[in-house]
Amino acid sequence: MTSANVHRLAVALLAALLVGCHKSGPGETAAGDSSSAARTKIRVGFSQIGAESDWRKANTESIKSEAAARGVELIFSDAQQKKENQIKALRNFIVQDVDVIVLAPVVKTGWEPVLKEIRDAGIPVVLTDRRVENEDLYRTFIGADFVEEGRRAARWLVDATGGKAVIVELEGTPGADPAIDRKKGFHEVIAQYPEMKVIKSQSGEFTRAKGREVMETFLKSPEGPSITALFAHNDDMALGAIQAIEEAGLKPGEDILIVSIDGVYAAFEAMVAGKLNCTVECNPLLGPQLFDTIEDILAGRDVPKWIKTEEGVFTRETAAEDIKHRRY
Amino acid sequence: MPLQSTMIELSRHIVRTLLGIKWALLALALLLAFNAIFTDNFFEIRFQDGHLYGTLIDILNHGSKVAIVAVGMTLVIATAGVDLSVGAIVAISGAVAASLLVERGAPWYVAIVAALVTSLALGLWNGALVVWLRLQPIVATLILMVAGRGVAQLITDGRIITFEDSHLAWFGNGALFALPVPVTMLALVAGVGALLTRRTALGMFIESVGDNEQASRLAGVPDRAVKLFVYTFCGLCAGIAGIIECSYIKAADANNAGQLLELDAILAVVIGGTSLMGGRFFILGSIVGALLMQALTKTLYMLDVSADIAPAPKAIAVVLVCLLQSPAGRELIARWRSRRRGGSA
Incomplete structure (x- = not known):
């Protein structure tokens, strides 16, 4: 084998490996038809951080199932813990002209440019779980205290x-x-x-x-x-x-x-x-609160800047009963 | 007298080794002395549930995990290579064992053998990339370091898999000879490593490959086989550490298991006197290095040093040991010594 061939083989193997590691590229798993004539359904773009923990998985599941239950069209994008992917997804949401954008930002800083683009496009932004630094660039934050x-x-x-x-x-x-x-x-x-x-x-x-x-x-x-x-x-x-x-x-x-x-x-x-x-x-099960808020925003009602999630305190006295209702 | 000459050779070897790792030993001794004075209860050891219990035992216990990886890493570094993937292999090994046990209902020994075989194969993969694709070791093992944790997450489906199996839990929680099991595992790994490298020509081959690869190949040293061996052995060591880690918390935590372990292991090897340029290596030194780091961590915990600043004193200690070992440092000490000797004569 010549060394050039070895080179090519190495590159091919590496490429195969890297592709293999990303089981699915970041993107729009449920991208809808944006040119549908009769748009009666609310369309929401949701950029999630990733699937790095049980908490996060339960969070995604709650939002997806609540969207399905309310007949909201959810365009979901998994950023696999990368900010670049989130920015790409947000720009896609602008192009697709969704009604509301939901963002769970992977880091606090550096969102000004893309959030300004969204503001210029007239789309309200709802943050979940984590906040970004500039308060003027989002409508409300839904998350834990x-x-x-x-x-x-x-x-x-x-x-x-x-x-x-x-x-x-x-x-x-x-x-x-x-x-x-x-x-x-x-x-x-x-x-x-x-x-x-x-x-x-x-x-x-x-x-x-x-x-x-x-x-x-x-x-x-x-x-x-x-x-x-x-x-x-x-x-x-x-x-x-x-x-x-x-x-x-x-x-x-x-x-x-x-x-x-x-x-x-x-x-x-x-x-x-x-x-x-x-x-x-x-609580990761933010779905119901999130879509209540989205409906409020679209109906033109005022929403507070920070909507705290509903959270309970559980003790071992009632654990045997509570565990039956736990979903994550 | 073959026995006598063996004994003489052995004691000569021991003396040479101790001299090679004197700085790491000295640092460990100083640290223990410091704790004897300033940290209450540090040396308190009692007998509980059929095994020894105390802070020193904890240091041995936790230090053993890093030390086992460091033994494998020593041989890799002696060939002028490095293995960055050990942390990822630890995660994969634990994930394989726990998921087989819990999700497939496999017996504990099958789970362990499967985990070790997987680690062996991953080590072989690293070796193959270095030997046949001639990737630089740091790049070759970086691939698995980056990808491996994802693989472990895939195996566990991103969850922490917990188990109650008492056999698998024994490796991280049980006791052998009144000491935690990982200590015995370390003795086994170090013993096998020392036997292979000191009682056969393999040790010399490893050093010669690390010193000058081309010259040793021209001299007939099977350099490719040597390299394949060291990466595979290192993978196996990481696999054993992976079993211990998941056994210790009775759970496979793919996201956190073995996190940054590669750096700890490399540091232990360097503190132990083995040069990253390859060549001479000290298995015992790496073990002392690993124990030193663990003792340092424990000391900072016991002195209530806040976690925010804990890395700073650690870094200072590591820098000191490394400075003493560096060629420039050694030269300085030698000059200082000869001047003293000259003055007193």
């Missing part, structure tokens, strides 16, 4: 302990919005109770493995035996920490009370098993 989630976790813990606890905290990835805001909300409430103290706080990077490793360290520190409660910024870290607590010969949920945030299915399983005490929901 991370600070409030932190407050709710704290309030539950205050109730459960009578305002007296030695707490350790597993933080999310340093610098991430949910980590910063959940910490802020939690500490805001805790600060009002002099007998509730957070003695240790470290990052578990939102993962099970790190959550377990850091909890192990907490338990073996000199203050370890005094710990009575754990606050984890997400369920996964709490699930990892539960294993560390068991390994230390303690009973999670009894010896150490555990409260976390998200409300994923595995957290409900842990609550049914009695190992997790409480999870504060971060």
Whole structure:
């Protein structure tokens, strides 16, 4: 084989590999016929971040099924975590002249040009899940209030302990919005109770493995035996920490009370098993709220700049019943 | 006296190895001494549920996972290569094991063998790209690094697959000889690696390929076979680490398992005294390097250093060890020593 041939083969293989990795290119999976004469149906373009987690999948599913239930034509685009793909999708939506554009932005910054193009085209923009920096460029944001989630976790813990606890905290990835805001909300409430103290706080990077490793360290520190409660910024870290607590010969949920945030299915399983005490929901099922808002906008009604998602607090007392209704 | 000469040769070898990795050992000793003074409970070890329990044991436990990968990485780096795909292989290995076990109902041993065979094949793929397509190692393994996590996500369908199987959970949670299982796995991997490279000509072949590939090929060293072997072995090591990682949390977390592990492993190898330019290598050094990094992480946790700034002290420690090992650093120390000796004479 000559070296030129080797070269060609290598390029061909690489190309095949790269194509193989992108199971489906970013694009318009359900692009409709834009020239339909009688446009009675509402047409909505939705640029989703990707399918990187169970949460995100449930989020997409909720929006798609709600659109189908209301007879709205949804043009869905999966950006596979890439901003370029989202911008491309948004421009396509302009060309297709949709009635409303829904965007779940992958990052905060750099949306001005394309959002201005959309504004010039006269199409209202609704953001979900995450925000962009410039408030003038979108009509409303539908998403969770991370600070409030932190407050709710704290309030539950205050109730459960009578305002007296030695707490350790597993933080999310340093610098991430949910980590910063959940910490802020939690500490805001805790600060009002002099007998509730957070003695240790470290990052578990939102993962099970790190959550377990850091909890192990907490338990073996000199203050370890005094710990009575754990606050984890997400369920996964709490699930990892539960294993560390068991390994230390303690009973999670009894010896150490555990409260976390998200409300994923595995957290409900842990609550049914009695190992997790409480999870504060971060609701991905935005479909109904989203389309209520879209109908309001199209009817010319005023909508608030931030529509907070409806979220619950679930405890292990009712987990056995709640888990039957969980969809993610 | 064959036994006697073997013993002499062995002890000579041990002394040579210890000298080669003295800086990593010194750093580890200093760190432990620091903790002895400033960190309460650091050395406390008790017996619980039939195994030892304490911070030092945790360091061994978590350090072993990185160390196993670092052993494979050492051989790759000794051939002047690098394997960036180990983190992705860890994710794939765990994903294969957990999905077979949970979704296909396969017995635990089938799940483990399948995961290891997959990792072996992925290592072979890396080796094939380097040997036959003559891609630069950093590019060849970058392909799998980028694509591999996607493959793992495909296998798990983007979910975290949890399992309760006690056999599979044993690898990350059980105890052997009163120590966590990963420690024994590390001893096995390191033992096999050391035997293969020190009791056969393979070690010399690896060093010669790393020192000068063309010269060694002209001298009759089977350089292609050597390279294929090191990448395959490294893939297998990553596969073992993948089993341990998913076993530890009783779940395959394709998105996070082995995240940035390639960098930790490379760092451990470098701290251990093996040069990225290839040539001489120190398996034991890489293991010490991995333990050093883990001990450092643990120390920062125990001292309540906030996660935002934790990378900074780590970086300082790593830079110091690397500086001491660099040719310029070594020269400086040698000059300083000879001046002292000259002064006292």
